[in-house]
Amino acid sequence: MTLHEHDVIVVGAGGAGLRAAIAAHEEGADVAMVTKLHPVRSHTGAAEGGINAALREGDSWEDHAYDTMKGSDYLGDAPAVETLCQDSPEETIQLEHWGMAFSREEDGRVSQRPFGGLSFPRTTYAGAETGHHLLHTMYEQVVKRGIQVYDEQYVMELAVTDHGDPEDRVCHGCIGYDIKTGNLNGFVANTGVVIATGGPGQLYAHTTNAVAQTGDGQAMAYRAGAPLQDMEFVQFHPTTLPSTGVLISEGVRGEGGILYNSEGERFMFEHGYANNDGELASRDVVARAEVTEVNEGRGYENDAVHLDMRHLGEERITDRLENIIHLATDFEGVDPLEEPMPVKPGQHYAMGGIETDENGATCIEGLYAAGECACVSVHGSNRLGGNALPELIVFGARAGRHAASGEPASSQIETGPSARTETSNVDAPVELGRVGADAVTDGGTLLDATPNEVVDHTLEQERERVETLMETDGINHADVRSDLQETMTENVNVFRNEAGLKQALEDIRACRERYQDVGVSDPSRTFNTDLMQTIETRNLIDQAEVLTLGALARTEFRGAHWRESHQERKDEEWLKHTMVAWNGGDPELYYTDVILEGEEKEYEPKVRSY
Amino acid sequence: MAEHYTSFSRDDTRWLLQRVTAVFLIGVLAFHFMLLHFVHHAYEITLAGTTARMSQPGYFVTMVSFLVAGTFHGVNGVYNALVNQGIEGTTRSIVKYGLIITSLLLIAQGIRVAWVMTGGQLV
Amino acid sequence: MSQSYDRGLVENFGRWTEFSAGMWAWVFHKFTGWVLIGYLFTHIAVLSTAIEGASMYNSTLQGLEALLIVRFMEVGLLAVAVFHILNGIRLLFVDLGVGLDAQDKSFYASLILTGAIAIGSIPTFLGGI
Amino acid sequence: MSTHVSESESEADAATDQQDRPAAQQRRVEKKRERHEQRERASDSSETEGQTILLKVFRYDPEVEDKREPRFDDFHVPFKKGMTVLDALIYSRDHYDSSLTFRHSCRQAICGSDALFINGSQRLGCQTQIDDLDQPVRVEPLPHQEVVKDLVVDMEDFYEGMDAVEPYFQEENLPSDLEEQRQDRANREKIKMSTRCIWCGACMSSCNIAAGDNYLGPAAINKAYRFVMDEREGEAIEQQRLETIEEEQGVWRCQTQFSCTNVCPKDIPLTEHIQELKREAVKNNLKFW
Numbered sequence A: 001m002t003l004h005e006h007d008v009i010v011v012g013a014g015g016a017g018l019r020a021a022i023a024a025h026e027e028g029a030d031v032a033m034v035t036k037l038h039p040v041r042s043h044t045g046a047a048e049g050g051i052n053a054a055l056r057e058g059d060s061w062e063d064h065a066y067d068t069m070k071g072s073d074y075l076g077d078a079p080a081v082e083t084l085c086q087d088s089p090e091e092t093i094q095l096e097h098w099g100m101a102f103s104r105e106e107d108g109r110v111s112q113r114p115f116g117g118l119s120f121p122r123t124t125y126a127g128a129e130t131g132h133h134l135l136h137t138m139y140e141q142v143v144k145r146g147i148q149v150y151d152e153q154y155v156m157e158l159a160v161t162d163h164g165d166p167e168d169r170v171c172h173g174c175i176g177y178d179i180k181t182g183n184l185n186g187f188v189a190n191t192g193v194v195i196a197t198g199g200p201g202q203l204y205a206h207t208t209n210a211v212a213q214t215g216d217g218q219a220m221a222y223r224a225g226a227p228l229q230d231m232e233f234v235q236f237h238p239t240t241l242p243s244t245g246v247l248i249s250e251g252v253r254g255e256g257g258i259l260y261n262s263e264g265e266r267f268m269f270e271h272g273y274a275n276n277d278g279e280l281a282s283r284d285v286v287a288r289a290e291v292t293e294v295n296e297g298r299g300y301e302n303d304a305v306h307l308d309m310r311h312l313g314e315e316r317i318t319d320r321l322e323n324i325i326h327l328a329t330d331f332e333g334v335d336p337l338e339e340p341m342p343v344k345p346g347q348h349y350a351m352g353g354i355e356t357d358e359n360g361a362t363c364i365e366g367l368y369a370a371g372e373c374a375c376v377s378v379h380g381s382n383r384l385g386g387n388a389l390p391e392l393i394v395f396g397a398r399a400g401r402h403a404a405s406g407e408p409a410s411s412q413i414e415t416g417p418s419a420r421t422e423t424s425n426v427d428a429p430v431e432l433g434r435v436g437a438d439a440v441t442d443g444g445t446l447l448d449a450t451p452n453e454v455v456d457h458t459l460e461q462e463r464e465r466v467e468t469l470m471e472t473d474g475i476n477h478a479d480v481r482s483d484l485q486e487t488m489t490e491n492v493n494v495f496r497n498e499a500g501l502k503q504a505l506e507d508i509r510a511c512r513e514r515y516q517d518v519g520v521s522d523p524s525r526t527f528n529t530d531l532m533q534t535i536e537t538r539n540l541i542d543q544a545e546v547l548t549l550g551a552l553a554r555t556e557f558r559g560a561h562w563r564e565s566h567q568e569r570k571d572e573e574w575l576k577h578t579m580v581a582w583n584g585g586d587p588e589l590y591y592t593d594v595i596l597e598g599e600e601k602e603y604e605p606k607v608r609s610y
Numbered sequence B: 001m002a003e004h005y006t007s008f009s010r011d012d013t014r015w016l017l018q019r020v021t022a023v024f025l026i027g028v029l030a031f032h033f034m035l036l037h038f039v040h041h042a043y044e045i046t047l048a049g050t051t052a053r054m055s056q057p058g059y060f061v062t063m064v065s066f067l068v069a070g071t072f073h074g075v076n077g078v079y080n081a082l083v084n085q086g087i088e089g090t091t092r093s094i095v096k097y098g099l100i101i102t103s104l105l106l107i108a109q110g111i112r113v114a115w116v117m118t119g120g121q122l123v
Numbered sequence C: 001m002s003q004s005y006d007r008g009l010v011e012n013f014g015r016w017t018e019f020s021a022g023m024w025a026w027v028f029h030k031f032t033g034w035v036l037i038g039y040l041f042t043h044i045a046v047l048s049t050a051i052e053g054a055s056m057y058n059s060t061l062q063g064l065e066a067l068l069i070v071r072f073m074e075v076g077l078l079a080v081a082v083f084h085i086l087n088g089i090r091l092l093f094v095d096l097g098v099g100l101d102a103q104d105k106s107f108y109a110s111l112i113l114t115g116a117i118a119i120g121s122i123p124t125f126l127g128g129i
Numbered sequence D: 001m002s003t004h005v006s007e008s009e010s011e012a013d014a015a016t017d018q019q020d021r022p023a024a025q026q027r028r029v030e031k032k033r034e035r036h037e038q039r040e041r042a043s044d045s046s047e048t049e050g051q052t053i054l055l056k057v058f059r060y061d062p063e064v065e066d067k068r069e070p071r072f073d074d075f076h077v078p079f080k081k082g083m084t085v086l087d088a089l090i091y092s093r094d095h096y097d098s099s100l101t102f103r104h105s106c107r108q109a110i111c112g113s114d115a116l117f118i119n120g121s122q123r124l125g126c127q128t129q130i131d132d133l134d135q136p137v138r139v140e141p142l143p144h145q146e147v148v149k150d151l152v153v154d155m156e157d158f159y160e161g162m163d164a165v166e167p168y169f170q171e172e173n174l175p176s177d178l179e180e181q182r183q184d185r186a187n188r189e190k191i192k193m194s195t196r197c198i199w200c201g202a203c204m205s206s207c208n209i210a211a212g213d214n215y216l217g218p219a220a221i222n223k224a225y226r227f228v229m230d231e232r233e234g235e236a237i238e239q240q241r242l243e244t245i246e247e248e249q250g251v252w253r254c255q256t257q258f259s260c261t262n263v264c265p266k267d268i269p270l271t272e273h274i275q276e277l278k279r280e281a282v283k284n285n286l287k288f289w
C-alpha cells in the first residue's frame, strides 16, 4: 500500500484525459495519469468520423455554435457550446502540430468533409480512423513530456471530505487498485483531480462502446456529491452488428444500402416511417423503425433487420466500402457481398454526465471532469457527429489547466445544488439509492483532515470493501450485470413509456438488492478482473437508476429521448436540465435552467428540421 | 549503440557487404559447380588439370576473390546468427575475434594452396 | 504479489509445426549457410593436400570420389548450395523491396527448383563410379 | 416529423483510401472470400448453429495452488452465428469460471488488448470468427512474452521497444497559431499504413528474432518508419531517427521472416517497412563516405 503524491491526478487516459494531462503539465504541474487500461487501449480510438472545427474561409465558430445548439434541440448551454466552437480550431491545429496524420487536400492542408447537421463541411478527419490517430498522437505527446502514467490501475473511489453540502467538499485524490498486483494505492492530488473515464455504454447489452465503458467516473463523482446531468439522453445508432455491437457506418446507407424486414419489405418506405428519406432518415428515426419492425414480429433472429448492399455491385462496394466487408466478416461472420448484413440499433453515446462548468470544474472543489463522462453541456439532448472529439480536446485542456491552477475560476455556468431552479415531483415506484448496509461508502470522509488523512481514510474503507468482496462466497456479478443490461435494453431503449420505465426502476432496485450478495470467486490478487468487474457493476447500477429516473421524469420528446404519449417537444415546460444528486444515498432529482443566452446572441429554440 | 569505432564497423556496412558478396557468389559459385562437376567431372580431377586452370591469371584472381568473398560472407553470417541468439559482452568479443582470426587463417591457407596449385607457372 | 511465468525456449522452436513460409525459409537458409561455410573449411583442407605434391592430391581426391557416400554427400551439397543461392536471390529481392507479396510463393519455388536440380544432377554425380 | 439530424460518423473517405489499396489488404479480402466460399461449400454454416464448440484455454496463476502448474481447461460454449473467439471467452468466464482472465475492451480490433495465440497463430480474439477455425479451438497467451495469469502476458518489453524509438513528433519549426503544416497527399499515403498500429504485440510475438530480448521488434521499427517517412519532420531529426534504428537492437536484426507481416491484424506491411528503412539507412550512410 502506497501513497503517490502529485499536483494533478488525471483519472482515465482517453482523448479527454490525455489532453488534460498535457495541459496541466504545460502549466508546470506535476501530473500523473491513472487509468484502468493502457492509454492506447482507450475507446477514443474507436471513433471514426472526425473532429468539427471551423477552420476555413466562409465558416465561423458562430455557425458551428448555431448548428450545435440546433442539434442539441436547445438543451445545450450557450457558454459551453460557444467555448467548444471557439476553441476547437486552435485545439485541432494543435493536434496537427503534434503530428496527427490528418487526411489532406491537394494543397497539403487538412481536409474537411460534410457531416450530418452541419451547415458547412467542417469535419476534419484522418481516414476512417480519426479517433485512433487522435488518441495515439496525444499519447505520444504524453510520452514526450515524460508524464507519469499508472496504467492498469483501476480507480475505485474518490477521496473527498465529508461536508454536508457537496459544494463545501474538497476532493484530495483517489484510490487505485493495481490490477496486476492487487495492491491498493492512494493517490494524493495537491491541486486537482480530473475525471475522464468515458461513457457508460455497458449499461446496455448492445452497444458500440467498449467493455471498459462502465462509467466509473460518473458513479464515483455522483457518490462523492457531484450531480449527474441529463443522463436520460442516450444516442442509439441504427446500424450496429447484432453479435458485437460494432458500428456499420451510415456510409452504407449513403451509398444506397437498403433495409429489409424478415418479410422482405423495404420497411422504411412500405411501412411509412420516412416516406421521403427512407433509409437516409436520421439516426433515431431509423432506429425506432427497426425496433418497431422487430416488435411487430417482422425481425430476424437477434432482433435484427437486414441491411443489404449487394445490389451496389462488388466493384463499387470494394471500392468505397471495403472496410465494411472486413467489419461484417470479422465481427459477424457474414460476407456482405454474398448476403445482407443483420443490423440493429445499439447504444452509442451518452449526452449526459457529471455536471461541470465550462472550465471542467464540478461543484466539489478540486474535482474536475471532461470528455464523455462529463456534461458541460454542449450536446444537450442530441450530439452531432464529430462534436465529441472536439469536446475531448477543448474541455480536456481547460479542465487540465484549471486543475493545475488549483484555484476556483469564475464561470458562467453554475454548478451544484445551489444552481437548482425547480424541484421535481416525479414519483419513483421503488425506493432509490443505497440499500441497507451498503458495502460502498459515499466516498465521503473526515471533515477537517489533511489531504493525506482523507486519502488514507478512504483507502482503508476501500480495502475493507475489497476484502469483503473477496471473502464473500456470493453470486457472480455477471448475472446481476446481465439482468441490469436486459432491463435497460428492454425498457429504457429508443422507445420509452411510463410503465416500462417504472418496471426498469423496479428491476434496477432488484439488481441493487442482489448486488448485496455478490462475491468474487477468483481468489487471486494477480490480475483479478473478476474483482474489478464486480466493482464496475456496482457503478453501472447507480447510473442506470439515474438515467431511468431522468427518463421517467422527462415527459416530452426531445432529441434522443422519446416518450410514448408525449411525442412532442415541450419548450415551455422542459427547457431545463435534469439533475440527480446522490445525497448521501437518498437520490434527489431537480432541475436547472438551460442557458440559451450566448456571448452576443440568444439562441431561439426552433423546430429541428433539416 | 553499435560499435561505431570506424565507419566501417557499422552494422549497415556488414549488412551491405553481405549482400554484395552474395551477388558475387551467385555467379562464381554457379560457375565453380558447373566447371568442376559438369564440365570436368570431380572424379577426373588431377593436380595437372587444376594447375592448368590455376595458372591462368583470370582464374586465379577469381578463385582468390571467391575465397575471400565466401569467407567473409559465411563467417559474417555465422557471427550475425550468433549475435541474434543473444551472445553479449565478452563472449561476443571472443567469438568476434575468434572468427576474424579463423577467417584470416582460412584465407591465408587458401591462397597458399592456390599459389602451390599454379605450380609457379602463373603468367 | 504477482510473478510471471516464462515458458522458456520451447516457445521458440517447439512450435515448428506452426511456422509459416517465411520462417521455414529463414530456418533453411541458416542451415544451408552453416553447411556451406563448414564445407568451405573442409574444402580448403582437402585441397591443401596439393602442397604435399601431385600424387597425394590426386589420390586423396580420387580416393574420396571413389566412395559412394561422398558422391551422395556431393549431391546433398549441391542441393544445399542451390537452395542457398535461390533463397539468397529471393532475399536479395526482398531487400530491394521487390516481390514482397510473393515471398511465400518464391520460397516454395526455391524449394521445388532445388529438388528438381538435385535429382536431375544425380546421374552426373554418380557417373564414373 | 424529422426534428432530428442525420449524422454520419462514417468512412466517407473510403474512396480515397481505396485508390492505392495495399496488396496486403487486397489479399485479405480475397482470402476472406475464399474462406467464406469454402465454408459455404463444406457445410451450410447454419449446421454449426445450435452446436457446442470446445475451447481449450491455457490457465496459469502463480498464486493459486492448482493453477501454478500451467494447464489447459476445456470450455463447452454454445455456438451462435457470428461468434468470435473473444465472445466464446467472455461466455466461458461469465457462465463457467469467473476467474478466467484475459485482456479485452473494444471488441472491434482497435484497442489491441486481446492479441492471443489461437490455434497456433497470433490473432485478435475479437477479430477471429469461431467458424473459421478448426475444432477444438486452442487459446493460449502470446508466445515469447511472460505470462502474468491465464491469457494475460507482460507487455513491458513491447512498450519499452516502442518508447525506445522516441515515438513522438518532434518538429520545433511550426507555423504560427492557426496555420497547419502542409503535407502532400502522397506523403500521407506513404505513412498511412504505418500509422494504423494498435500496439497489440502480435508481430513481436510471432518473430523469432524478437524472442530474445535484444531486438526492438517490428512494431517499434514501424513506429520509427512512421516518423522517418513523415515529411513534416525536418532533416536533423530524421538523421537522428535513422541512427536510432541502426543501433544494435535495430533494423539489422530483422531476418525477413515475414511472420510479423503475416499476423498483423491491421495489415501493416511490416517487413516492407523494415526493409525500406534498411535501404534508407544504407543510402544515408553512403552519403557520408
Ligand SMILES: Cc1cc2nc3c(=O)[nH]c(=O)nc-3n(C[C@H](O)[C@H](O)[C@H](O)COP(=O)(O)OP(=O)(O)OC[C@H]3O[C@@H](n4cnc5c(N)ncnc54)[C@H](O)[C@@H]3O)c2cc1C
Residues within 6 Å of the ligand: A011, A012, A013, A014, A015, A016, A017, A034, A035, A036, A037, A038, A039, A041, A042, A043, A044, A045, A046, A047, A048, A049, A050, A051, A130, A131, A153, A154, A155, A156, A196, A197, A198, A199, A208, A209, A210, A212, A213, A215, A216, A217, A247, A348, A349, A370, A371, A372, A373, A385, A386, A387, A388, A389, A390, A392, D009, D010
Ligand atoms: C464507435 C464509435 C465511433 C465514434 N465516432 C465519433 C466521431 O467520429 N466523432 C466524434 O466526435 N465522436 C465519436 N465518438 C464518440 C467519442 O469517441 C467518445 O465520446 C470519446 O472518445 C470519449 O472519450 P473520453 O476521453 O471521454 O473517454 P475514453 O476514450 O472512453 O477513455 C476512458 C478512459 O478512462 C479510463 N477509465 C475508465 N474507468 C476507469 C477507472 N475506474 N479507473 C481508471 N481509469 C478508468 C479508461 O482506461 C480510459 O483510458 C464515437 C464513439 C464510438 C463508440
Ligand code: HEM
Residues within 6 Å of the ligand: B018, B019, B022, B023, B025, B026, B027, B029, B030, B070, B071, B073, B074, B075, B076, B077, B078, B080, B081, C029, C030, C031, C032, C033, C034, C036, C037, C038, C040, C084, C085, C086, C087, C088, C089, C091, C092, D254, D255, D256
Ligand atoms: C552463392 C550465392 C549465395 C547467396 C546469394 C547467398 C545469400 C545469402 C544472404 C542474402 C544471406 C543473408 C541472410 C540474412 O542475413 O538475412 C546469407 C547468409 C549466409 N550465407 Fe550465403 N549466400 C551465398 C553463398 C554462400 C556461401 C558460398 C556460403 C559459405 C561459404 C554462405 C554462407 C552463408 C552463411 C553462413 C550465412 C548466415 C546464415 C545465418 O543467418 O545463419 N553463403 N547468404
Ligand code: SF4
Residues within 6 Å of the ligand: D196, D197, D198, D199, D200, D201, D202, D203, D204, D218, D219, D222, D263, D264, D265, D266, D267, D268, D270
Ligand atoms: S504492427 Fe500490427 S501486429 Fe504489430 S503491434 Fe502494431 S498492429 Fe499489432
Ligand code: F3S
Residues within 6 Å of the ligand: D206, D207, D208, D209, D210, D217, D218, D253, D254, D255, D256, D257, D258, D259, D260, D261, D270, D271, D274
Ligand atoms: S518476423 Fe521478425 S525477422 Fe523481420 S520480417 Fe518480421 S521482424
Ligand code: FES
Residues within 6 Å of the ligand: D104, D105, D106, D107, D108, D109, D110, D111, D112, D113, D114, D115, D124, D125, D126, D127
Ligand atoms: S478487444 Fe480490442 S482489439 Fe480485440
